[in-house]
Amino acid sequence: MSDDVRARVAALFADVLQVEAPAGDARRGTLDAWDSVSHFRLVMEVEQAFGIALGDAEVTEIETLADLQALVERKLAAKGGA
């Protein structure tokens, strides 16, 4: 189930930022497409796709794709879904 969530987040990440096969350590600041505005676009699409709400502090702490995947998993677990 977790692998599935991670794969879905990775697919959204690739689609929103228009990058191919992102690695989990893809990092803000090193990936041109992942700027401050597209970061919020990514967050919005993840929220809509998974039906979750990410807090402002949580959003600003995301530095890598792996961070985002982990955050989504936590949110889904807290919702009792996933």
Added chain:
Amino acid sequence: MSAAGAAAPRTVGETWSASQAAHADRVAIVAGATRHTYREAAARIDALAASLAARGGVRPGDVVALLAPNGAEFVIAYLGIVTAGAIVMPVDERLLAGEVGAMLRESGAVGLILAAPLATRVPLGRGGFPSLHWMLAIGGGVAGAERWDVWCAPEAPSEAAAGRPRVGDDDIAELMYTSGTAGESKPVLRSHRNVRAAVRNATVGFGYREGDVILIGMPLSHSSALNSQMLPILALGGTVVILERFTVRAALDTIRAEGVTCMRAVPSMIQALLASPEFGAAGLPSLRLIVNSSAAIDEAVFVALKRRFAAIEVMNSYGLTEASTCTALPDAEALARAASIGAAIPGVAMALRDAGGREVAPGDEGEIWVRGDHVFAAYRGRPGLRERVVIDGWLRTGDLAHVDADGYFYLHGREDDVIDCGGRKFAPPEVERVILELADVADAAVVGVPHRMLGHVAKAYIVPRAGAAIEPRAVIRHCQSRLASYKVPFAVEVIAALPRNSLGKLVRRRLQDARAEGDAA
């Protein structure tokens, strides 16, 4: 052009009076089956002016509202009111009763000339308009209204002949409400000097000639049709040919039947006309001048228009209610600078300035500032408001543009429309143009919507072509491939039609209002 022995005209009424004396036997107005020579029109106008004073008690400086569709009566009423020394307030016939009521109340109009079929637009009763003393109904009976035919009968009162009201060039001729495309609609007062300067700008800028026959398919209640079409042609002894309602069929038939030489049209009319193969130089040999009006025209449409009419003059222009007709893009530049709104017309000063009022370099974006005799006199009943937008004689238009090295201006959008996304600003038309590259998109508008972290982000409203399905994600991806990330819409909503006013101008505010209501839900 002045009548023999008369002083040079200083007011709109005097300009008309001089022209009608010089061109008495020419046809002044054609509207459907109605045709009036200058002499015939002048007889009605003089009778109406006299009746306004004698029967309506109208004095110089009073506001008289005019709610009528395009027609000969509109022209006669307009000129009758200004000849009486009063202020004419044209009311857009598409407004709803509540909007008409608000204008009547705020303006303090003493009288209302209205077309009988539009009587339902006037929310009378319960003493809602204490200043309104009379109504005059055109084309039928309206309860409590005087009869147009009686007030305009040439044998009606002769007081006018005995002595015209004393009106100077700084007295107010028109009260025009702004279209409200950028925000709240504002009551703009234009003096006789302002109106005459606007008429001069149009005549010089577009090269109107004595005896021109102009087709007016735009609403006469709007600034462009009045000050840059009807009045310049009447001052030159030409003929105004009026369409009550614009349709492609009516326009084409009328151009042919009346030998129309020039026309101004809004972009949506031009697009509709271009869809007809009959709209071309071969079938319309009398046409010598076409000028875009009142809204920014898509560059591709403008080029298509010029290519369709290679041998005649095709022009673009820019103006606003507060300063009618500022620029002209001459025909010689129509293809070379098709995206431009033109250069300042001689007699108009234009500059591009930054937020601190400093002039920006050619190529850089700045706000258009305008100076000239056509810049409006005041906002009625809004003390201090003009002083906020007119500084040392320069009108801050709120429109953003850049200018090239040769003085041609290129409009970017309204300053009020600018979207500030995380501190980076951009104007919606740039994004709209990119969205319109998609084959399935018929129309598009972009507005700023609040974002909890970035301040504002773009939202696109899209009208699909007939039979096409729009996938919002595909629109966003297309924008991502063409625009900086901060300009890319965060949301895309498909709608049936964009809110446009009667001039075809996008009313962005309505999209923002709709969004606000949606957000509240």
